[in-house]
Structure formats: C-alpha cells, structure tokens
Amino acid sequence: MxxxxxxxxxxxxxxxxxxxxxxxxxxxxxxxxxxxxxxxLTGKVMLSDYFEGIKGTNGDTxxxxxxxxxxxxxxxxxxxxxxxxxxxxLSTVVILENLSVTCGRVFIIPRLNNSAFTCSDPMEGFPASxxxxxxxxxxxxxxxxxxxxxxxxxxxxxxxxxxxSNQQLSGFETRNINRSYxxxxxxxxxxRIAYAIVQLIxxxxxxxxxxxxxxSPEVPIVNVIVYxxxxxxxxxxxxxxxEMAGLQFSPETSPKNFHGLSHRxxxxxxxxxxxxxxxxxxxxxxxxxxxxVDLVLRGYCDNYKKAKETGALRIAYREETGEPIxxxxxxxxxxxxxxxxxxxxxxxxxxxxxxxxPDYEMIMEKGVGEFLNN
Amino acid sequence: MKTRISTIVTILILFFAGSSLLAQKFEQxxxxxxxxxxxxxxxxxxxxxxxxxxxxxxxxxxxxDLTGFxxxxxxxxFSSKGLGAAGISQQDExxxxxxxxxxxNDLKIPIVLMHIGGNARRQGQSDxxxxxxxxxxxxxxxxxxxxxxxxxxxxxxxxxxxxxxxxKIAESAEPLGNLFK
Numbered sequence: 251m252x253x254x255x256x257x258x259x260x261x262x263x264x265x266x267x268x269x270x271x272x273x274x275x276x277x278x279x280x281x282x283x284x285x286x287x288x289x290x291l292t293g294k295v296m297l298s299d300y301f302e303g304i305k306g307t308n309g310d311t312x313x314x315x316x317x318x319x320x321x322x323x324x325x326x327x328x329x330x331x332x333x334x335x336x337x338x339x340l341s342t343v344v345i346l347e348n349l350s351v352t353c354g355r356v357f358i359i360p361r362l363n364n365s366a367f368t369c370s371d372p373m374e375g376f377p378a379s380x381x382x383x384x385x386x387x388x389x390x391x392x393x394x395x396x397x398x399x400x401x402x403x404x405x406x407x408x409x410x411x412x413x414x415s416n417q418q419l420s421g422f423e424t425r426n427i428n429r430s431y432x433x434x435x436x437x438x439x440x441x442r443i444a445y446a447i448v449q450l451i452x453x454x455x456x457x458x459x460x461x462x463x464x465x466s467p468e469v470p471i472v473n474v475i476v477y478x479x480x481x482x483x484x485x486x487x488x489x490x491x492x493e494m495a496g497l498q499f500s501p502e503t504s505p506k507n508f509h510g511l512s513h514r515x516x517x518x519x520x521x522x523x524x525x526x527x528x529x530x531x532x533x534x535x536x537x538x539x540x541x542x543v544d545l546v547l548r549g550y551c552d553n554y555k556k557a558k559e560t561g562a563l564r565i566a567y568r569e570e571t572g573e574p575i576x577x578x579x580x581x582x583x584x585x586x587x588x589x590x591x592x593x594x595x596x597x598x599x600x601x602x603x604x605x606x607x608p609d610y611e612m613i614m615e616k617g618v619g620e621f622l623n624n
Numbered sequence: 625m626k627t628r629i630s631t632i633v634t635i636l637i638l639f640f641a642g643s644s645l646l647a648q649k650f651e652q653x654x655x656x657x658x659x660x661x662x663x664x665x666x667x668x669x670x671x672x673x674x675x676x677x678x679x680x681x682x683x684x685x686x687x688x689d690l691t692g693f694x695x696x697x698x699x700x701x702f703s704s705k706g707l708g709a710a711g712i713s714q715q716d717e718x719x720x721x722x723x724x725x726x727x728x729n730d731l732k733i734p735i736v737l738m739h740i741g742g743n744a745r746r747q748g749q750s751d752x753x754x755x756x757x758x759x760x761x762x763x764x765x766x767x768x769x770x771x772x773x774x775x776x777x778x779x780x781x782x783x784x785x786x787x788x789x790x791x792k793i794a795e796s797a798e799p800l801g802n803l804f805k
Contacts, residue, residue, distance in 0.1 A: 486670045490667070500745070501663035505708040
C-alpha cells in the first residue's frame with residue numbers, strides 16, 4: 251500500500267518536473283528577441299495603429315520607419331510571415347539594423363505574423379531557436395511556426411473558405427497569413443492581421459512591397475521572384491540585374507486564380523507593387539534528415555544531395571555547399587536592392603534610394619552575424 | 625591515297641554544311657511563345673524588344689496564331705504557377721505545344737528554341753517540354769547552366785541543329801538579334 255503511494259508520488263513529481271521544464275521552454279517562445287535598428291531609424295509604431303482590431307493581441311507587431319525626409323516613394327519590407335523560415339526573418343533584421351534611406355521612405359515589419367513566433371509546428375521536430383554569433387556576443391532568434399499560434403486562434407475549420415474569394419483550402423490554412431489577404435476587420439485573428447497590413451499599405455501609400463519567404467528544396471517555387479502581372483517589367487529588369495551580379499532568380503507570375511497570397515492580393519487590392527521571394531531551405535523539406543540548428547543554419551543535408559543526384563525531381567540544392575543561412579539572407583537582400591533599383595528605373599518621379607546594406611559577397615564572406623548589431 | 629581523298633572530301637562537306645547552318649538566318653515577324661508556361665518567356669520578350677525585333681508574344685499560342693509570322697521562338701520550361709495562372713494541366717500544355725509545333729512544321733515556319741532558365745527549368749517536369757521543342761528546332765540558344773549535363777548539346781549533335789551557348793541571360797540578347805540580321 252505504502253509502496254503504491256510512493257510510486258504514485260514519484261511519478262507525479264517526475265511528471266510535474268518535466269511539465270515545468272517544458273512550460274519554461276515553451277514560455278520562452280513568448281519572449282521576443284531584442285532588435286537593434288540602425289541609426290537611420292526615424293520612427294516606430296505598432297501595426298494596430300493602422301487597425302485597432304488587433305490591439306492587445308499577439309497579432310500586433312512593430313512597424314519600423316526609415317524616413318529620409320526627401321520626397322520620394324515608399325517601400326515596405328516584410329519578414330516573418332512564416333516564422334519557421336529563418337532567412338525570412340533574419341534578412342529583415344539585417345536590413346533593419348543596417349539600412350539608411352536618402353530618398354523616400356522604407357517601412358520594415360520583421361515579425362509579420364507575430365503570433366506564429368510564439369509556437370513551433372507540432373510533429374516536425376524543429377528546434378525552438380537558433381543562435382548567431384555577432385561582433386559582440388551571441389544573439390538568439392526564435393524559430394516559430396508557419397501559422398498563427400492555435401492558442402490565439404482555435405479551432406481550425408475542416409475546410410477554410412478564403413475571404414473574399416471563397417476558395418476552398420485545408421482547414422489548417424485558416425491560420426496562414428499568406429492565404430488570408432486582403433483580410434477583413436471582423437474576421438479571425440489571422441484575417442485581421444492581414445487586414446491591418448493592407449490598411450498600412452493603403453494609408454502610407456506604399457509603392458513597392460516585399461514579402462520574404464523560404465521553401466523546401468523540392469518545391470518548384472524556389473529561388474524565385476513572384477510578381478504581379480501588372481508589374482512584370484520591374485521584375486524582369488531586376489532578374490537581369492541580379493543575374494549580372496551572379497545570382498540566378500527565376501521569374502514566376504502570380505496566378506490570378508490562387509487567392510489570399512501577398513503577391514496576388516496586395517497587387518489587386520492596393521496600389522503597391524508586390525514581390526515575394528523564396529530561397530531554398532533544406533530544414534523545411536520532406537526529405538530532410540535530422541532537424542537541428544545545424545541544418546537550419548548550415549543548410550547541408552545528404553538526403554538532398556542524393557535526391558538531386560537521382561535526377562527524378564528538380565531539387566534546388568547545391569551539392570557542395572548546401573544552402574547556408576548567409577547564402578539565403580544574401581540572396582534576399584540582393585533581391586530587395588535590385589527590385590528597388592529596377593523600380594526606380596520605371597518610376598523615376600517616385601524614387602526610393604537605400605544605402606548601407608551588405609551585398610551578397612560581403613554576407614557570404616563575413617557571415618550574417620557581422621551585420622547584426624548588439 | 626583513296627582513303628585520304630575521301631577523308632578530305634568528308635571534312636569539306638561537313639565544313640560547308642556546318643557553315644551554312646551557322647549562317648542560318650531567320651526572318652521577321654517573330655512569334656514568341658512558351659512551352660510549360662514559365663515566366664522566362666517574358667524575359668525573352670524583353671530581350672527581343674531590346675534587339676528591336678518585330679516580335680509578338682502569345683503565351684499560349686495556337687496554330688491559328690502563326691498566321692503572318694515567319695519564325696517561331698519557343699521558350700521551354702515548366703512552371704506550376706504559370707500553368708495554374710493559365711488554368712491548364714501539364715498534359716493540356718504538352719498537347720498545345722505539340723500541335724503548335726506540328727502546325728509550324730506544316731507551314732515551314734522555322735522554330736528557334738530559347739532556354740534561358742538554367743537548371744531551374746531542367747529535369748523534372750521541364751524536360752518533356754525541353755525535349756519536344758529541341759527535337760523540332762532549327763536553332764537552339766541556351767544559357768549554359770541549362771546544359772551542364774549536355775542535354776541540349778547531345779540533341780544538337782544527334783540532329784545536327786546549330787546550338788549557341790551563352791553564360792548569362794543578358795548575353796543571349798545579341799545572338800538572338802543576330803539570327804535575324
């Protein structure tokens with residue numbers, strides 16, 4: 251009898267201890283990493299300043315402004331739509347911490363779906379965070395989920411009916427911000443965040459907007475610039491410019507009948523010229539092996555090497571070097587710079603001039619950490 | 625002696641045949657179309673504009689669209705987004721391209737293949753389009769990265785089709801223009 255009680259007590263203590271450890275670890279996901287904007291920062295507001303319906307929720311997020319004070323165009327750079335895509339967030343952070351603007355304005359939202367930074371995707375075995383060594387210490391960044399935290403939006407419907415297209419998607423996609431544009435003021439949290447972003451684009455008269463992403467190496471939409479058909483020439487000019495710099499991007503037109511995505515709805519519902527970019531991230535793929543921080547940052551995976559060698563699928567994976575974070579961040583930043591350059595050629599009366607961002611070679615040579623403040 | 629003479633004659637025949645193929649000129653106006661609906665065709669449209677070619681781009685050209693054109697430039701490469709945007713399946717697209725090529729052959733309109741998408745438009749679903757267009761082309765202009773495994777070179781050799789390889793997309797503009805000068 252006593253023995254029975256004792257074993258119950260021991261099991262309860264062990265379970266409670268493990269629960270507390272897990273809770274502490276999980277709780278850390280709710281502590282946002284500190285960001286250190288560069289000297290060019292002129293203002294910081296919250297996304298809820300553009301739509302009150304997300305105020306006080308985990309969907310609210312910081313919006314950073316770099317205003318040159320010189321009349322020109324306005325750009326919006328968004329990372330973290332899918333916080334499991336490390337280079338999406340990190341590219342935006344590098345831009346935030348280095349950018350200076352000499353003509354026009356640039357808005358930056360590093361954590362586009364802030365709620366999705368507070369959890370990770372179940373059953374995927376993703377690490378909760380990763381660290382980058384910098385000039386003056388190590389910085390920790392969260393690796394979140396593709397979708398809004400279910401604690402903030404639950405339950406998922408069996409079938410998600412996208413608003414306003416009524417396109418039917420898997421219920422899980424109801425928490426995917428990049429299926430939720432243009433959003434609606436009385437919708438679920440993800441739709442309200444999407445609505446707030448569209449309000450920002452409208453109110454600030456954004457001319458060119460970027461949505462930075464990553465994708466599995468086996469997905470056909472990798473190393474691409476997705477563009478809205480109205481702004482084909484800006485995309486093509488940038489792709490040629492990037493190619494001259496040794497970076498190959500494939501152009502992809504935004505499908506007119508695939509709704510809810512930034513490159514479609516920002517172009518349809520606002521006056522902004524939208525672009526979505528994707529890099530190849532082996533830690534996100536179905537063929538990946540052990541999913542750890544090394545895979546997230548070094549991007550090297552034998553499974554992808556073997557898969558590419560079979561030739562059965564098109565695999566966007568570099569066999570010798572893998573897809574390291576410096577390469578992915580370098581590509582994204584080069585893409586933003588070249589698309590703005592191309593935009594300036596086609597819209598000379600509304601220029602946006604940005605400076606001080608590291609180029610691809612610099613990032614590859616010195617690493618991402620060299621361009622992070624502390 | 626007899627062997628030497630026949631070798632020299634063979635070399636001369638090959639030389640002149642090769643020269644005539646290399647010097648092959650194509651006529652304008654030009655119809656540019658896609659095979660696989662990749663947006664690479666939009667880049668080719670831009671390159672053709674920069675070369676002042678009298679060219680019209682029809683993404684999903686059909687046989688009736690060939691009327692009045694003297695050269696057909698086809699840009700092969702699969703894009704799921706492109707096919708999605710067009711609302712068609714890969715099989716539908718293959719059928720369209722096949723009938724366009726057949727119609728061009730019937731009308732004696734020469735086909736130029738322009739593959740500029742590098743390895744992003746190779747293997748997987750792209751190669752069925754690449755093979756179909758390459759087999760029926762009279763000239764191939766290819767960005768080198770798309771021929772790392774010799775896919776286009778071997779077709780060019782086997783079918784005696786002139787092939788120009790360039791390092792970069794931007795470098796394909798001039799050879800494209802030269803085809804019509």
